[in-house]
Every structure is written in C-alpha cells, then in structure tokens.
Amino acid sequence: MTRTPFKFLDAYGKADTEIFFGREEEVESLYQMSFQTNLLLVYGVSGTGKTSLVQCGLAGKFESSDLFDITIRRKNNLNDAFCDELKKHDLEGSFEADFTADKMIHSLYLDYLRPIYLIFDQFEELFILGSPQEEAMFVKTIKRLLAAELPCKIIIVIREEYLGHLSTFEKSIPQIFDKRLRVEPMSRANARRVIVNTLHSEKIKVTLSDDQVAETIIDKVTEGMGRVQLTYLQVFLDKLYRVAALRGGDKVVFDNELVNEIGRIEDVLRDFLDEQLDVFALEVDTKELGLKWLKLFVSDKGTKIPIKRQDIERAMPELGRLKHFNYLQFFVNRRILRPLDSDQYELIHDSLALKLSQTKTAGIPMPLNVPAKQLPSNPFVNFSSYGPEMAELFFGRDKDTRELFDKVINDTAVRSTLVFGPIGVGKTSLIRAGLMPRVQQLFRTGYLALSRELFELPVFNELFLSPPLKQDPPRFLELFFGEEGKTLSTDERKILIIDQLEEVFIWVTESAQLEFFYRHLAHLIDGHYNCDLVLVIRDEFFANLQDLESFIPGILEEQMRVKHLDRYGAAEVIRRNLHYAKFDVEGEPVMDRILQNVTEGDGKVNLTFLQLYMYKLLST
Structure with missing residues (x-):
C-alpha cells in the first residue's frame, strides 16, 4: 500500500502546524477566548476539524513553555480516564493517594510551571455510552476545578447534535455556554487555500497541473453544493496521491484527468473500505467476517466506539484469540482502526462507522436441519406446546x-x-x-x-x-x-x-x-x-x-x-402434519371446514384450538 503524506482521517497535532491551513480566523477566536475564560466549548458537525483546530491550531499559537495540554477521551468511564491521564503526567511522583482532580492539577502546575489545558475530546461519547451517575460525577469535578481558580483551562469538544445534552450541566456550571465556538464546514475559498498551500508545502511536494485543479477537487468533494467537509477532502487527497503515485515519474502530479478518474466523494469511503476488505479476504479471512468484526466498533447510532481487546474477543468468541490478533494487526496497519490506551481500539473516524452501519452482513447462517428424534404417531400436540423433540413437525x-x-x-x-x-x-x-x-x-x-x-x-x-x-x-x-x-x-x-x-x-x-x-x-x-x-x-x-x-x-x-397464523399458514400446518401421519385431505371444502372450526370471530386462527381439534380428529 503506497504511503501518503496526508493526514487522511487522523486529526492534525502540534507537529503539523506547517501544513495546517484555512482555519486562521477560528484559531484566532479560540486563542482570544482562552484569555477570557477558564471554560471553552468547541462544537460543530462531524468532520469539520474540531479536534485539529484545538490540538494543532490553538496549540500552535503558544510557545511550548506557555502550554501544557492534556487530551482526555472517555474510554470506559470519563472520570476514570480523566484521573488516569493526569497520573500519566505525574513524572515526579508528587501525587498522593487521596488527591482529587483539582489537587492533581495544582501539583502538575507546580511541577511544570505551565498553564494546564484540559481538552475533553469527542465529549459526545459521555452521552452515547455513559450513565447519569457518570455525568453527575464529572459535573461535580468540573465545578470544583472552576471554583479552585487554578491556572487551568477546560476545553470541551463536542459534536453539534449532542450540544443540547449539556443543558443539564447548566444548573451546576452556569457559564458552560458563555464562551463557545462553532466550527462550520469550510468555505470554498478557504478549502482552495488548504489544497494549494498543503500541496506546495515542503512536507507534501505535490504539483498541480494548473490552478483549476483545486476547484475541480472542491467540486468533487462538495458535489457542487455548499461548504467543504474536511474529512472528505482529506480522504479525497489521500486517494488522489495513491493513484498518482502509481503513474510513476519523477514527481507526483494532480491534474483534472486524475481527479475525474477518482470519481465522486460518496464513493471514496466505500471504495476505501472495499479495497481494504478485498485485501483482508486475500490475506486474512472472508470479507463477510471482516465486515461483521468491524461492526463491533460501531454503536447503534452509527458512531464509532472504543472497545477493549478482551471485549472484542468476548463478542465473537468463535473466532479464537489468534484470529482476533490477526484482524487487529491488519485493520490497524491499514488505517481502519487505531490503538488507544488501556488496550483499546476504535475506528479512525465516524465517517467509516456510518458506512459500516449502512452495510449489511450475512452473519451466521441458520442450520436448516434439526437433530432427528423419535416422533409420535400423532403430530398434533393437543394443549401442549411443541418442544425441541418435535422440531421436525413444527410447520x-x-x-x-x-x-x-x-x-x-x-x-x-x-x-x-x-x-x-x-x-x-x-x-x-x-x-x-x-x-x-x-x-x-x-x-x-x-x-x-x-x-x-x-x-x-x-x-x-x-x-x-x-x-x-x-x-x-x-x-x-x-x-x-x-x-x-x-x-x-x-x-x-x-x-x-x-x-x-x-x-x-x-x-x-x-x-x-x-x-x-x-x-x-x-x-x-x-x-x-x-x-x-x-x-x-x-x-x-x-x-x-x-x-x-x-x-x-x-x-x-x-x-x-409473534402474530396469529393466517389461513394459508394454518393450512400448511394441517397439510404437512397430516402428510406425516399418512392422512390426506380430500378437496378444498374439507380444509375450509377445518379452518372454519378453528377460526375465531375476528378471523384469526387460534393455534390452541387447531392443535386440540386436529389431535382429537386423528385420535378417533
């Protein structure tokens, strides 16, 4: 697989400031807000680059001596993950056993002598996967941190559709909505700057055949409508680079012919998944199993969720530990999954989760045959229900x-x-x-x-x-x-x-x-x-x-x-059981008479009546 210099679905970090373009206005707004409050809210729809804005854009405005940033993701529990992240940075061993979060942060400040920036990324995970008790404990912790007036900034990064959930925090933290920044999909003008400046940077070194190519790329990514989703732009550039690199030559060139060859953006993610699953089918296991396994990392709302290795193995124990290991290695190396702390893994972006949630898998096939049992001469069960021993006669x-x-x-x-x-x-x-x-x-x-x-x-x-x-x-x-x-x-x-x-x-x-x-x-x-x-x-x-x-x-x-059997289904039960018992129904009028006798006033066939009626009919 050709290695590309683009971020693909990864967020930009502090090391990427020289190739981070197009968000200068938002970065400056966030930078100014950071001096006005200790609690900031960054929100926007998925794929707008919220995480990159904070971890690269804002971080790049500070000298390393002026900022000590700690990023927290929920993992299994937000409160536990918060404490774990703080403890990781206690390199001096200053924390005592009874330290609460505010004491830990004060201790870190004394050790590093830099303001602490707590970045709670993908905060919507608390509302998707968390509990009311987890939320209440977190609110209590944040309220205590703000009251302590520490040299500490709290930045909550959340998807826009979950913003309303924060209203329950407002009673305890009245200022939660005071300083907030909405990150919108990028304008065409800024997206053009991203493309041109990124491709011309020393880190990338890609040649545009002419200025119109950038506009063609934007048209493909937006399908001619609205603003630019940065996630899709990165995926599209990644695909362009991989295809262009296969052409050979001394340099990588993007031209209109190449852009048109790639096709529509709505196909790019599907193509990427399909490409990797095809390789998976050649090198590891079947495509169906790969799809089913990847769906473990998708919530019922179509978002990505982090999973521990042991929980992955428990969800599909039939694969065995070695297969799970091979699956993990493959999808991590192929940039579908990324490893987290505490032996957890997750899909690299929600856009992949959405595509997976919309993809059907065959799953485990249902056995068609049932174990043979000694069957009774009368196939009807009177007042009883059918059991496993009667499965062959369950029609x-x-x-x-x-x-x-x-x-x-x-x-x-x-x-x-x-x-x-x-x-x-x-x-x-x-x-x-x-x-x-x-x-x-x-x-x-x-x-x-x-x-x-x-x-x-x-x-x-x-x-x-x-x-x-x-x-x-x-x-x-x-x-x-x-x-x-x-x-x-x-x-x-x-x-x-x-x-x-x-x-x-x-x-x-x-x-x-x-x-x-x-x-x-x-x-x-x-x-x-x-x-x-x-x-x-x-x-x-x-x-x-x-x-x-x-x-x-x-x-x-x-x-x-479970609904009542219709007359067709009831007739099938009667015919197939009578055939087993070596009885024949002579003509439709006889069947109609039987069905009439076991049908209630509302037209529904009563199975209890049917079984009792047929049991007595065959017993006489």
Missing part, C-alpha cells in the same frame, strides 16, 4: 424462525431480545421447536419457563431479595445450568431464554423486589459473561416492562411480535 413458522434467529444471533449490537404476542399464538413453540434446535447446534443454550413452582425454589427466590454483586457470576447461570453455571468460561457464547416472563408480574408486586430481579437480568448481559438474553412475554403484560428498560436500555426496541 408454518419458517419465516418467523429465521427472523428470530437473525435477531438473536447476528444482531451483535445488542445482547437482548424481547418476544411477545397474545395468548395462544404459539410463542413457546416458536422458541422451543423453532429457535432452540437451531441455536443449540451452535452455542450453549439455556431455557427457563417461569412458573409458580419455580418461585418456591430458594435459588430463584433469592433473585428478588438482594441485588447482584458485580464480582460474582450471575445467579441466573446456576438456574440455567446448575452447578456448572458457576464456572462457565466467559469466552463461550451463551444463549439464555426466559419464557412466560408474565409470571413475575403475577406473583411479585413489590417494586423493590422487581428492581432486584431486573438488576439480576442486567447482570447477565453486562458484557463480562458473553450472554445473549431472550425474554418471552404475553401481550397484555408488555406495559409492565417500562421499568426494566432502565436496567436493560433498548429492550423495548429490540423486539419481535
């Missing part, structure tokens, strides 16, 4: 089974799924005869049907008496797998199904007991135990789950509603 729900399988197994962005529907619709049969026989072939699977008898077991009753301890394995694992559940490997993916969840709301009425139960459910899928949770509940109890969403965010969104 009419192929589409629902596939949809549920993909939601539970292949939607790696979430670890919980809610299945609901009216009584008698066949939810339990769909789970036990449709989903479970397929999932059990791939992963360890646990099934628990709640009942009054279960509530009398001490190990189950304990779930309502006290919250889980973070350091202990989930008690639910013991319920699912017995004593073995206490020692199951976290590398092994587990699919856990809780059926008839409505029983909880029938037998438990105390809100405190319900909260303990919810906390135990959340403990199962907190990321440490590699569990996927499927909850099954009747329609009329759906409203009871509102409080559960506080503990399992998004549970009400990640759902599948």
